[in-house]
Amino acid sequence: YDATKNILTTHCSNAATVSGEEYVGGICGYAQGYVNKYTYDSITIGEAKISYSYNTGNVFSSKRSAGGIVGYAKGDSDTYNGYYFYAYIYVDNCMNIGNIETIDSAGGIFGSELYSKCSRSYSIGTITAESNFGGCFGTEPDTVTFCYYLDDSVVNPTCTAGVAKSEDQLRKKGTYEQWDFDTVWTMEGRDDYPYPELRSV
Secondary structure, eight states: OBOOOOEEEESOEEOSOEEEEEEEESSEEEEEOEEEOSSGGGOEEEOEEEEEEEEOSOEEEEEEEEESSEEEEEOEEEEETTEEEEEOEEEEEEEEOSOEEOSEEEESSEEEEESEEEESOEEOSOEEOSEEEESSBSSOOSEEESOEEEGGGOSSOSOOOSEEEOHHHHTSGGGSTTOOTTTTEESSSOTTOOSOEETTO
16 A cells, blocks of 8 residues: 655744634644545555654634644544554654643643654643543644643643643753754753753754
């Protein structure tokens, strides 16, 4: 099958306030994957990956799905003759500082998701919602690896995917397990920002 129809978004940043009714994100509002099924030899999988990007702006959705990086990460799946095929939305090496607010589904990385994966990302922005919310994710991704959020940024989260850390812990390089501080991240930047920053942006 053909799995080459992918979209890669890298080295993006946002510092502006972003607002809308639904599917609002600091980097991407709505990221969609797809599985087109014809025969086994002509299945096309389209995935999306966002990496090395950060948001410092506040994100507001008046209805649902607000995220610091992606508002709605919507992957896809299908089957053919007993074989399962998935198109995931990936976020890797991203960070969010902005505050996130909506009624339903809010997270520092994803607001809501379907078939998604996230690794080596963190959020310290305040999360406010009435339902489906968490420090990193409003709803739980399929895979979460080495992602962190500030424990004071969200009260009684319904989604606890990612690891809650105190402000003191997030200021220490040793907290970030298996992060690349040689080529991707640094904690030797501005004196007024004690958390990891992306070297490339």
